[in-house]
Amino acid sequence: MSQNTMNLKVKVWRQKNANAQGAFVTYDVAGISDEMSFLEMMDILNERLITEGGDPVAFDHDCREGICGMCSMYINGKPHGPWQANTTCQLHMRAFKDGETIVIEPWRANSFPIVKDLTVDRSAFDRIIQAGGYISLNTGNAVDGNSIPIEKQNADDAFAAAMCIGCGACVAACKNSSAMLFLSAKVSHLALLPQGAPERKSRVLNMVAQMDKEGFGSCTNTGACEATCPKEISIANIARLNSEYLGASLSAQ
Amino acid sequence: MLDAKIPSGNLDDKWVDYKGHCKLVNPANKRKMEVIIVGTGLAGASAAASMAELGYKVKAFCFQDSPRRAHSIAAQGGINAAKNYQNDGDSIFRLFYDTIKGGDYRSREANVHRLAEVSTNIIDQCVAQGVPFAREYGGLLSNRSFGGTQVQRTFYAAGQTGQQLLIGAYQALERQVALGNVTMHTRHEMLDIVKIDGKAKGIIARNLITGELEKHFGHAVLICSGGYGNVYYLSTNAMGSNVTAAWKAHKQGAYFANPCFTQIHPTCIPVSGDHQSKLTLMSESLRNDGRIWVPKNVGETRKANDILEAERDYFLERRYPAFGNLVPRDVASRAAKERCDAGFGVGTSKQAVYLDYAAAIERYGKIEVSKQGLSNVSSEQIIAMGKEVVKEKYGNLFNMYAKITGENPYEVPMRIYPAVHYTMGGLWVDYELQTTVPGLFALGESNFSDHGANRLGASALMQGLADGYFVAPYTVGNNLADEIYNAAIPTTHPAFEEAAKNVAARIASLKNINGKQSAESFHKRLGKIIWNECGMSRNEAGLKQAILDLQALKKEFWSDLRIPGEINEYNPELDKANRVADFIELGELMCVDALAREESCGGHFREEYQTPEGEALRDDEKFMYVAAWENKGAHEWQLHKEALKYDVIKPSQRNYK
Numbered sequence: 001m002s003q004n005t006m007n008l009k010v011k012v013w014r015q016k017n018a019n020a021q022g023a024f025v026t027y028d029v030a031g032i033s034d035e036m037s038f039l040e041m042m043d044i045l046n047e048r049l050i051t052e053g054g055d056p057v058a059f060d061h062d063c064r065e066g067i068c069g070m071c072s073m074y075i076n077g078k079p080h081g082p083w084q085a086n087t088t089c090q091l092h093m094r095a096f097k098d099g100e101t102i103v104i105e106p107w108r109a110n111s112f113p114i115v116k117d118l119t120v121d122r123s124a125f126d127r128i129i130q131a132g133g134y135i136s137l138n139t140g141n142a143v144d145g146n147s148i149p150i151e152k153q154n155a156d157d158a159f160a161a162a163m164c165i166g167c168g169a170c171v172a173a174c175k176n177s178s179a180m181l182f183l184s185a186k187v188s189h190l191a192l193l194p195q196g197a198p199e200r201k202s203r204v205l206n207m208v209a210q211m212d213k214e215g216f217g218s219c220t221n222t223g224a225c226e227a228t229c230p231k232e233i234s235i236a237n238i239a240r241l242n243s244e245y246l247g248a249s250l251s252a253q
Numbered sequence: 254m255l256d257a258k259i260p261s262g263n264l265d266d267k268w269v270d271y272k273g274h275c276k277l278v279n280p281a282n283k284r285k286m287e288v289i290i291v292g293t294g295l296a297g298a299s300a301a302a303s304m305a306e307l308g309y310k311v312k313a314f315c316f317q318d319s320p321r322r323a324h325s326i327a328a329q330g331g332i333n334a335a336k337n338y339q340n341d342g343d344s345i346f347r348l349f350y351d352t353i354k355g356g357d358y359r360s361r362e363a364n365v366h367r368l369a370e371v372s373t374n375i376i377d378q379c380v381a382q383g384v385p386f387a388r389e390y391g392g393l394l395s396n397r398s399f400g401g402t403q404v405q406r407t408f409y410a411a412g413q414t415g416q417q418l419l420i421g422a423y424q425a426l427e428r429q430v431a432l433g434n435v436t437m438h439t440r441h442e443m444l445d446i447v448k449i450d451g452k453a454k455g456i457i458a459r460n461l462i463t464g465e466l467e468k469h470f471g472h473a474v475l476i477c478s479g480g481y482g483n484v485y486y487l488s489t490n491a492m493g494s495n496v497t498a499a500w501k502a503h504k505q506g507a508y509f510a511n512p513c514f515t516q517i518h519p520t521c522i523p524v525s526g527d528h529q530s531k532l533t534l535m536s537e538s539l540r541n542d543g544r545i546w547v548p549k550n551v552g553e554t555r556k557a558n559d560i561l562e563a564e565r566d567y568f569l570e571r572r573y574p575a576f577g578n579l580v581p582r583d584v585a586s587r588a589a590k591e592r593c594d595a596g597f598g599v600g601t602s603k604q605a606v607y608l609d610y611a612a613a614i615e616r617y618g619k620i621e622v623s624k625q626g627l628s629n630v631s632s633e634q635i636i637a638m639g640k641e642v643v644k645e646k647y648g649n650l651f652n653m654y655a656k657i658t659g660e661n662p663y664e665v666p667m668r669i670y671p672a673v674h675y676t677m678g679g680l681w682v683d684y685e686l687q688t689t690v691p692g693l694f695a696l697g698e699s700n701f702s703d704h705g706a707n708r709l710g711a712s713a714l715m716q717g718l719a720d721g722y723f724v725a726p727y728t729v730g731n732n733l734a735d736e737i738y739n740a741a742i743p744t745t746h747p748a749f750e751e752a753a754k755n756v757a758a759r760i761a762s763l764k765n766i767n768g769k770q771s772a773e774s775f776h777k778r779l780g781k782i783i784w785n786e787c788g789m790s791r792n793e794a795g796l797k798q799a800i801l802d803l804q805a806l807k808k809e810f811w812s813d814l815r816i817p818g819e820i821n822e823y824n825p826e827l828d829k830a831n832r833v834a835d836f837i838e839l840g841e842l843m844c845v846d847a848l849a850r851e852e853s854c855g856g857h858f859r860e861e862y863q864t865p866e867g868e869a870l871r872d873d874e875k876f877m878y879v880a881a882w883e884n885k886g887a888h889e890w891q892l893h894k895e896a897l898k899y900d901v902i903k904p905s906q907r908n909y910k
Binding site: 017033035036037039040043044047049050051053054055056058060061062063064065066067068069070083085086090092094115116119121122123125126129130131133134135136137138139140141142143144145146148149150151152155156158159162163165166189190193195196 | 299302303306317318319320321322323324326327336338374376377378379380381382383385386387388389390391392393394410411413415416417420423424425427428430431437439462489491492493525526528529530531533534652653656657659722723726769771773774815817818822823825826
């Protein structure tokens with residue numbers, strides 16, 4: 001419980017807007033407690049920049065408890081930083097050493113254009129969901145919840161896939177900027193449940209088509225997405241996606 | 254006296270009769286009617302999807318980059334429903350009764366009964382959408398217990414129930430976006446309500462990327478913008494959660510009800526220092542198995558594991574033997590504060606109590622030994638097996654604790670302390686969820702309606718979805734039926750121009766202060782005042798001082814604020830300043846309300862009004878009403894009362910002993 005303080009340098013990507021030229025700027029941050037969260041360190045930097053009359057670093061964040069998926073920094077070459085199964089907002093300064101230089105970049109992917117500094121536009125993910133990431137059901141049409149029994153293993157697997165927080169770290173980690181882990185998580189979640197069966201084929205075809213349209217790259221199975229996913233979404237979902245896609249394509253012809 | 258327009262008839266029949274007799278809008282007319290929805294959490298997303306499915310043209314707004322990020326997503330524990338799948342005596346009446354009692358008899362019977370009635374539909378709807386609730390080996394839905402109840406009626410998806418429910422509503426919403434029935438405006442913030450002939454007819458929203466002000470018309474406006482817990486600066490709310498939309502509605506004539514009813518959740522990770530930006534909840538479900546204690550000695554310096562059993566005070570079990578560690582949140586929080594204030598707190602700050610899993614680990618270990626038919630098992634092996642069981646049940650929460658504190662909760666007791674979590678107060682609404690401004694509705698946490706002076710666990714998700722899926726589609730429709738003769742009003746109407754001009758002027762005046770202090774620094778100071786004087790316990794002198802302090806803070810804010818950057822660009826500091834300005838005003842109203850309510854009830858604990866045992870002492874003679882405040886100008890409010898009539902339940906002192 002004893003606090004240690006450290007002095008660090010942060011090298012941050014600064015870019016005024018989507019069209020401006022960006023560059024790295026290095027700042028000193030002093031007196032950082034190892035009990036702080038990473039974003040609290042950024043708050044301290046921003047507070048100083050504001051008092052000095054500068055422009056604070058823009059970054060997305062909201063819940064700060066690892067579930068909303070809004071935070072999105074590429075820290076020392078890894079999406080969400082060095083800890084396993086973790087989001088940037090849950091990263092704490094214990095992970096760093098006194099005197100260290102921390103490099104902070106935005107998610108880098110053509111399909112996630114930069115808004116400002118470390119903030120990017122991930123609306124492509126919403127459009128992929130719009131293409132079929134749901135069960136077509138109007139409010140009021142449901143039968144009793146227990147009239148649809150679901151094998152526990154399937155329910156658990158569907159839940160494991162549905163844990164995706166839509167942060168985009170999988171895309172940022174992939175050398176091809178592929179969105180396959182994100183997409184496969186949604187396809188798997190719904191394909192594993194009986195409620196998802198009626199639209200199973202059209203869903204996968206339409207969502208894949210939308211993913212391609214958004215310009216995400218191809219999957220070459222390096223597993224970088226799985227390794228970086230804060231919710232540890234399994235790459236086995238991509239295999240399931242491929243088999244769903246293949247099955248749907250064959251029967252569609 | 255305010256009229257809540259509660260339908261006549263028996264409590265059981267009110268909602269059924271209302272639905273049978275409310276006015277309808279035919280499909281051709283629905284297509285011509287526009288509905289604005291501000292906020293896309295459980296209430297907003299479910300309302301947007303449901304209204305669009307009915308055929309209305311919906312425009313939805315959220316400040317986040319996607320509707321899926323709304324803070325409903327962070328709810329951990331579960332959602333209640335009177336399904337009685339466990340055959341343990343649950344019923345609509347019992348859920349209704351528990352909610353009224355839990356709220357310390359300060360909520361409206363008719364609304365709460367309706368909530369309990371539709372609770373069962375919510376579970377069905379969510380299952381049909383593909384929400385992966387926890388299941389038993391037989392394939393059926395699983396339930397667990399929560400505070401303030403003696404049945405198992407809580408449905409859950411591990412510690413991520415809010416996430417799964419929100420994703421369900423979000424997917425339904427995105428389906429309507431794809432069908433062209435909803436226009437989604439992300440990264441937009443509502444900054445004013447536009448009224449024409451006394452009715453809400455639209456909003457002014459700021460595009461947070463470009464800074465542009467936009468005018469949007471709607472035949473009705475639904476505020477679904479959540480609660481105002483961030484007035485305390487430190488809370489379990491998301492950083493962006495704010496009162497701005499609700500506060501603008503209030504400034505435009507919507508009464509604000511029971512603002513001092515705020516919920517302090519007992520089990521959160523304690524503050525570690527001045528740098529702290531937010532607090533993290535540890536789910537109430539942990540109180541199912543964890544035991545809460547402090548040392549019996551004042552100023553104890555030994556480590557938790559070195560303190561003998563006889564030297565520990567399990568204060569909840571001692572004070573409330575019937576409910577033990579599962580008393581409602583307000584009761585548990587106050588008891589923890591009482592021990593810390595008396596000098597028994599633990600950790601470096603002494604503002605924490607222990608939540609201990611050692612007994613549960615041992616108990617589960619022994620069960621495993623017996624299940625597996627083992628003999629000659631060492632105590633180390635029992636502990637190891639117990640840890641595995643606890644890991645399966647609560648692993649994600651234990652991991653979160655370890656990440657934040659750097660301590661291993663399987664080895665040492667967790668340190669917890671109460672933190673602001675939810676606000677029961679909000680915009681006053683009638684039975685139809687309509688505010689005092691015609692055409693302006695409030696759903697979910699942004700209204701005051703269902704939780705009285707204290708909300709029971711797993712009820713917020715229930716209320717958000719009840720309002721959005723099953724209540725608003727009927728009640729908003731009933732009001733829109735009168736609007737079918739009124740064509741859409743072009744946003745060139747002078748009322749829109751005027752409202753946009755006012756918003757622009759306010760932003761410019763904030764920006765032009767050109768002072769020295771950041772919005773964040775004002776927010777921190779605001780939070781300290783409110784937490785100290787209008788937090789877990791309140792008294793007359795403190796509240797009076799807080800009002801003066803807040804008025805001074807407001808003055809300082811408006812003379813020394815510094816907003817970097819420009820107005821017409823992406824500028825998160827400007828967004829924050831807008832929100833903090835509203836929070837400061839709300840803070841004052843909270844203190845005014847707390848001062849006027851000379852009784853203790855639920856989360857509102859006035860030190861002057863307590864029983865000899867230190868429990869909340871209500872004054873039903875004088876205060877059995879909803880306090881709805883009308884804004885009358887700067888620092889001025891007029892109180893309107895809605896009398897609470899209990900036809901079915903007889904109020905008594907809450908007893909959890």
